[in-house]
Amino acid sequence: MATHIDAEKIEQELQKRLNSRMDSVRALVKSRTSVANARAALSEAEDEDARRYQAALSAGWNADELRSSGLPEPEKKLRVRKRAARKPAATRQPSNAGESVGHH
Numbered sequence: 001m002a003t004h005i006d007a008e009k010i011e012q013e014l015q016k017r018l019n020s021r022m023d024s025v026r027a028l029v030k031s032r033t034s035v036a037n038a039r040a041a042l043s044e045a046e047d048e049d050a051r052r053y054q055a056a057l058s059a060g061w062n063a064d065e066l067r068s069s070g071l072p073e074p075e076k077k078l079r080v081r082k083r084a085a086r087k088p089a090a091t092r093q094p095s096n097a098g099e100s101v102g103h104h
Helices: 006-057 065-069
Strands: none
Touching: 006 065
16 A cells, blocks of 8 residues: 655655754844844944043043042953964974984
8 A cells, every 4th residue: 555645745744844944044144244234233332431531531630630530541442352373383493493313
């Protein structure tokens, strides 16, 4: 006895699952975009705050006066420095590179 395979029904079910998966990715992309935009807005606000703090100092206020008024120094942004990759010891030049080693 042969069983009937309904290809259209199977395709519709798989398409429904695929659509659901794609919806989750669309929501994730929207969320990531929102986070990136918020970070950019925060960075701009922090830069503006630092400029205005410096303007207050330039106008004659000092850090102690501003701090005692409830306006502490702006938080320092964490700057990420890229480190130069270290060369393995075998490929580094010896400190006395001009001298020949073991060759007479």
